[in-house]
Amino acid sequence: MTPLLHAQGLVKHFPFRDSLGRARGAVRAVDGVSLSVPQGRVLAIVGESGCGKSTLGRLLLRLIEPDAGQLRFNGEDVLALPPAALRARRREMQLIFQDPFASLDPRMTVEAAITEPLILHKLHRGRERTRVAELLERVGLRPELARRWPHEFSGGQRQRIAIARALASEPRLIIGDEPVSALDVSVQAQVVNLLGDLIRDLGLTFVLISHDLGVVRQIADEVAVMYLGQIVEQAPAEALFHHPRHPYTRALLAAVPGQGGTLKLLEGDVPSPVSPPPGCRFHTRCPFAEARCHSEVPLLSGQTHLAACHLQESLPSPTPIREGAADARLARLQAYFTEHTT
């Protein structure tokens, strides 16, 4: 079976120029990323800020043009589509933004915002109102709120509106770019639950871009870890959380609050994506780095559990993550809200 979304060797460099217009280098935001998302699965892309995960999200929707690589949606070459055909195809792929205060047009009512995809793709003609009411109910908002303006809502409510808008055209693929990280912690749990329900009930294919491993753990089937524009490890969620192979993944997992935090695995800052280190890009911060890590580029290897590390077979076994501890914060909040909202 062909995957719904398939990317091969995607590259995006952002050149910067001096005052005379000469190229002076480039930020290598995404540097050769390949991934596949089968129909109905949830892939999470995790990494520190600046690792290129948001750029990757936009590349996967062809909202920005890649410099190189291939992109297939439902077997079709997306990069070959002319503009009009691409716009028509956008019905099937939607995006949820990080900041719900910026992603809604301030001069459109909730109803106008959610109706827009219906108008653009000529869906539910003549019964747009009913559809808006359905969608608002689906995301847990009262349909009477349809005539109100974005500025009258809280962050969590706005994000629900943005989700309703993304669902309006019945897309097959949704990319969520940090969909809960701009929200108050108290609201995050509710929105994560909502996304989980929607994915399950509607059989959505979802790409979750996030740096919050608690959220990822809750809804992802598969996790890809990004570092400096490249995927360093990719595996089914359980395997990745319990048996991380790449030292970077281990460091990320150890950094989750509630894990004791005694392990100081990550030192220093992320190197500049303008001139990434030679060899393994992580060697400058890796506690296990050897001589070959400085010169030889490790490739992703493995069957279902892929990692790009020379030493993945010889590393000491990782400290097991404490079951429940990572999610304690979310669990507490969820308990609180099921108690208070019902």
Place this chain on the structure above:
Amino acid sequence: MSVAAIESGESPGRRALRRFAQHKLAMFGLVIVVIFVAAAALAPWIAPFDPLETSWSRLRQPPSWAHPFGTDENGRDVLSRVLHGARASMMAGVIAVGGAVVIGVPIGLLAGLGGKWMDMVISRVADAMLSIPFLILAIALAAFLGPALENAMLAIAISASPIFVRLARGMALDARNTDWVEAARAMGNPPWRIGLVHVLPNILPPLLVQATLAIAEAIIAEASLSFLGLGQQPPNPSWGSMLNSAQRFIESAPWLAIFPGLAIFLVVLAFNLVGDGLRDALDPRSQKR
């Protein structure tokens, strides 16, 4: 909060309107503007005399009960001429600025949302036009087009348009980088729809403020062109041409200059007050409710 307020919220426009109504100076300006618009519209019915009717028996008479603003060097009633002159000024102001907006805003949107080359070409032309002082450019264009009120309006419209090009371009560039424009793109909006349905309504408030202030400038420009003989042609009245002919009698018959001058002053002041009021009312950063 009433039930109605829950079902349909207050639109940004309505909120601005409410705030404008609470702005005392702006409302004062609006009242003056309305009075002048009414005077211009109703001039043929409320003017006591025919503005063109000359009379050798009442040359340069000072203000009196029969002629509250006095009479001019051809015995014409100054009040009637000021009232009729309001038509030329208001028309010139509104039509010229309307023209400038219609020319400038679409070009500005094109520059802001179109490609890099489009932006380069349009911006350089606008910069070149802005490098010439507004009034000088208007005078040159009006002289080139020939002396007539319509040509003066066209000249003013063209001279004022680069301001709107620049304003619309700048705001479109800002809007282009917002998430809501990217969301519109992700939804499958074609470029023209992003410009007209999403960007334009969002940049309208500052354009409205600029347009109101530009009307005041256009009225001055029309008066200046008419003063130089490039606008309204004699014997038809215009505040600018009235000031021109009043020059020779500034000592013997100052009322010839005072009343049209006062009219220009009041209208320009009023439009500026309205423009400032709109700016305050539409400013999303102002916390006043």
